[in-house]
Amino acid sequence: MPKMKTKSSCKKRFKMTASGKVKSAQAGKQHGMIKRSNKFLRNARGTTTLSAPDAKIIKGMMPYAR
Template identity: 90%
Template sequence: MPKMKTKSSAKKRFKMTASGKVKASQAGKQHGMIKRTNKFLRNARGTTTLSAPDAKIVKSYMPYAR
């Protein structure tokens, strides 16, 4: 049986936590900061955990990340 492939884009964007949740960076911070509010920029710092439906999709892309 051949190895299952991991999506390269997913392994660059997401990390798995020890409890099995998917950790991702906040969206909307790549460009266009002038038009964003200070509250948005403050709240979008760091990382966040994905919701359960989104995490299920990402986990299918990374079969060996347990």
């Protein structure tokens, strides 16, 4: 049986943690910062883990991630 392909968009945007959760960048930080509150920008720093239903979708697109 041939290897399954990983979605290129997913491998660029998501990483897996050692415990198997999906790590991604915070949403809403690409442009339009002037209209966002300082609290929003502060809380959107760094990375976050996806919720379980979203993680299940991404894991289906990344068959060989840990």
